Amino acid sequence: MSIQKPKGTQDLLPGEIEKWQYIENKARELCARFNYREIRTPIFENTELFQRGVGETTDIVEKEMYTFTDKGDRSMSLRPEGTAGVVRAYVENKLYGEPDVSKLYYIGPMFRYEQPQAGRYRQFHQFGIEAFGAVDPSIDAEVIALGYTFYKELGLKEVTVEINSVGNPSCRAVYREKIQQFFAPVKDKLCKDCQSRYDRNPMRILDCKIDQKYGEGAPTILEYLDEECTVHFEAVQEHLKAMDIPIRINPRLVRGLDYYTHTAFEYKAAGIGAIDTIGGGGRYNGLVGQIGGNDQPGVGLGLGMERILLVLQAQGVEIPTAPPLDVYLIGLGAAAEKEVAKLLQQLRAAGLKAEKDYLGRKIKAQMKSANRYHAKAVAILGDDELARGEITVKTMATGEQQTVSLEQFAAAMQERISH
Secondary structure (H helix, E strand, C coil): CCCCCCCCCCCCCCCCHHHHHHHHHHHHHHHHHCCCEECCCCCEEEHHHHHHHHHCCCHHHHHHCCEEECCCCCEEEECCCCHHHHHHHHHHCCHHHCCCCEEEEEEEEEECCCCCECCECCEEEEEEEEEECCCCHHHHHHHHHHHHHHHHHHCCCCCEEEEEECCCHHHHHHHHHHHHHHHHHHHHHCCHHHHHHHHHCHHHHHHCCCCHHHHCCCCCHHHHCCHHHHHHHHHHHHHHHHCCCCEEECCCCCCCCCCCEEEEEEEECCCCCCCCEEEEEEECCCHHHHHCCCCCCEEEEEEEHHHHHHHHHHCCCCCCCCCCCCEEEEECCHHHHHHHHHHHHHHHHCCCCEEECCCCCCHHHHHHHHHHCCCCEEEEECHHHHHHCEEEEEECCCCCEEEEECCCHHHHHHHHHHC
């Protein structure tokens, strides 16, 4: 049997990878506008980082992490999400010593062992941002706005933002009791996971897809926010409304990670069936201290790249493909072939996208190859042209042909392509 890719992974091939590059370039360009700087962290970390950061009662830590023991008998895990690793790097590298808010972004693969389905893989990719050091609700709104702008500029239609406040530890302590009281009569009817959550993290029962019917009429966290949390949440809404970002308050939104405080949010988009969430995030004021640093407030988001591509396809949004070839070179004869190899290097050094045949094919087959590459021009060099120090250039769009001096060829093509 031939070796195949692992279940829940995918090969990103030429023709498809250009779409990924376009999205990644858009993310980088947008982050530059919002003054976020790139950070790259290891793909695997100490398992304890995710147990502390993501939360031991989450499905991610309990069921979905790829965990292994390394040769030093240490427990390591492939990163299931991006925030914990960025927080660890922020603490370890003392970025909290910077005078301004630390605004960081990342793009890369994450790993979760779960059942693959549309838009969900065991190796998936996220674009995320994190901002550390400010409690100002305007930065919550900025993070949400960056994600919304990203989707909008990619061409996604009908993207909305659902927001909620998950309060602070003191609010949640009161709410925890109310939730436990509400679910107590049906505790034995809850799924196995939610029976475990009942004692450890009852808010997570609201996030369960199986037990939604038992959660109807449950009290909401918004009923138990203190003044600080209420003021913060109202300010976030005011900023978003001022930015003309469409929002909907969803009091049942708790997100699947334990580290959130205050603001939690998700982006929704039509086009991918029942799973309409394409990204989300929130504030996490206690996470830096939880991971071992001097506590600093933080807020961030994570957007799934596979989900974005799925929605773009479902909505019929065309993504620009790779730019066409500038010049396709054809050499006729051994001496001309040798000169073509030299000219090819000159074109590439001049910044042009150039190619030639490597299979010894006839001129007709080479012209077909040039068409497949959507070449703007084809340059043909035979022995006679070589003897005269010239090369014939054909503009593919018009069919027009002209001869160009070999000495001036690279410069002439550079000028022609630029116009």
